Amino acid sequence: MTVEPLLRVRLDAKYDGAPALCDIRLELGRGEVLGLVGASGAGKSTLVLSLLGLLPWRGGRVSGEAILDGQNLLEMPERSLRQLRGRRIALIPQSPMSALNAAISLESHFREAWRAHETDERVQFLSRVRDLLSEVQLPSEPEFLRRRPPQISVGQAQRVLIALALLHRPDLIIADEPTSALDPVTQSQVVDLLSRLNRKHGVTFLYVSHDLVSVLQIADRIAVLNAGSVVEILPAEEIGQARHPATIALLKALPVPPEVLVSYRKHLSPE
Numbered sequence: 512m513t514v515e516p517l518l519r520v521r522l523d524a525k526y527d528g529a530p531a532l533c534d535i536r537l538e539l540g541r542g543e544v545l546g547l548v549g550a551s552g553a554g555k556s557t558l559v560l561s562l563l564g565l566l567p568w569r570g571g572r573v574s575g576e577a578i579l580d581g582q583n584l585l586e587m588p589e590r591s592l593r594q595l596r597g598r599r600i601a602l603i604p605q606s607p608m609s610a611l612n613a614a615i616s617l618e619s620h621f622r623e624a625w626r627a628h629e630t631d632e633r634v635q636f637l638s639r640v641r642d643l644l645s646e647v648q649l650p651s652e653p654e655f656l657r658r659r660p661p662q663i664s665v666g667q668a669q670r671v672l673i674a675l676a677l678l679h680r681p682d683l684i685i686a687d688e689p690t691s692a693l694d695p696v697t698q699s700q701v702v703d704l705l706s707r708l709n710r711k712h713g714v715t716f717l718y719v720s721h722d723l724v725s726v727l728q729i730a731d732r733i734a735v736l737n738a739g740s741v742v743e744i745l746p747a748e749e750i751g752q753a754r755h756p757a758t759i760a761l762l763k764a765l766p767v768p769p770e771v772l773v774s775y776r777k778h779l780s781p782e
Contacts, residue, residue, distance in 0.1 A: 515581075517541045517715055518683060522575030522585065524554075524561050531557045531571065532739045539683070542713040544706075546730030546747070548723050548761060554739040555719050559687050561585075562717075563602060564592040580682060598628045601676040605688035607668035611660040617671060618656035621678065628679050643674040647704060666697035673704065677714070685717045690725050702728050723761045727772035735761070747773050 518539040524532035532554050539545045549555050560566040561573040564584060577584040579600060587595070596602075604610040611620060621640045629636070644651040647670040660668055669689060676684050686705060690698040706729045708714045720726050726733055727747055735743045737757035745753060750769045753759055762769060 517543075517580055518717075519578040520562070520576070522561060522573055522577060524557050524566060524571055524573040526569075526571045530739060532561065532573075535575075535741055537734060537741065537744075539715060539717060541682075542709070542715055543732070544709050544716045544718055544730045546726035546733040547717060547719045547736055548726045548733060549721065549736035549757070550761075551721055553721075553736040555721070555736055556687070557739075558736070559602070559685055559719060562685065563596060563600070564589065594628070597624060597681070598679045599681050600683045600685065601679070601681040603669075603672050603676045603684060603686040603689045605691050607665060607672050607692060608660060610672060611668055613660050616657050616659055617663070620671070620675060621656075624675050624678050639678065640674075643677055646677070646708070647671075647674045649674070665692055666694075666700065669693060669697070669701055670704070673701075673708075677708070683715050683717065685719065687719045688721070689718075690720070690722065698725060705729055723765060723769075724772060727765075727769055 516538040518537070520535055520537040522532065522535050523530065535558060537545065547555060547558070557566065557571065560569060560571070562577050562584060564587065566573050573585055575585060584592070584595070584600075618640070622636065625636050625639075640656070641651040644655070649655065649667060649670050663671070669692070673689075689705070690701050693701060702725050705716065705718070709716060709729070716729075718726060718729055727750065730747050732744060732746050733750055734741050735753075735755065735758045737755070743753055743755040743758050748770075750758070750762065750773070753762060765772070
């Protein structure tokens with residue numbers, strides 16, 4: 512019996528008639544971490560915006576299909592997509608300080624996200640938020656929730672965004688360059704956290720990055736995007752067998768052999 516993938520993608524995208532993505536074909540299974548890696552300008556952000564139904568807001572057009580558990584995201588009206596974003600497909604954006612609103616408290620961020628899809632029952636809301644803060648290794652006391660984004664570190668802000676993405680237990684989380692704004696130590700901590708969430712709770716991730724180092728530490732399979740096309744898809748353990756020049760160029764830039772990074776993930780505890 513063939514298991515239907517959680518997400519199946521076959522799409523093209525254009526800006527002002529000029530191709531940006533060409534015949535993108537991807538499948539993502541439940542509980543899988545698919546790494547999408549490519550150099551700057553490869554089309555990673557365009558693909559993320561396409562999957563979230565946001566590309567038209569950037570002046571782009573997308574065609575084809577992106578089937579999430581039987582629903583074609585590319586054919587859904589904006590009103591339906593608003594109900595889907597956050598509940599079934601969530602985003603962990605890059606640049607956490609820019610993604611959060613400096614004028615409101617952390618609790619207000621969670622409350623607004625909660626109200627988008629849930630009845631605002633205070634006890635249930637606070638219980639869920641406290642559990643999530645503990646899950647992402649942040650303080651769960653009221654004092655922390657009263658803080659505003661400028662009063663926390665960049666690493667803490669990224670963990671807040673991860674907790675926000677998890678709030679409604681979505682089917683799929685797109686992590687868009689989640690470590691790009693972080694120092695090396697915090698980068699490693701965030702990759703460890705996402706890997707643990709995947710293995711402990713079966714969270715499905717599309718992990719998008721230009722950084723093959725972090726991708727190899729978390730992904731089950733790796734798709735390489737180059738000049739708007741997916742040029743190679745390999746299991747992480749087989750990345751050393753890559754043949755496409757774009758993949759080989761990424762491998763040559765690694766500070767250590769790829770098998771070292773892949774083996775690192777196997778030693779992480781699920782707790």
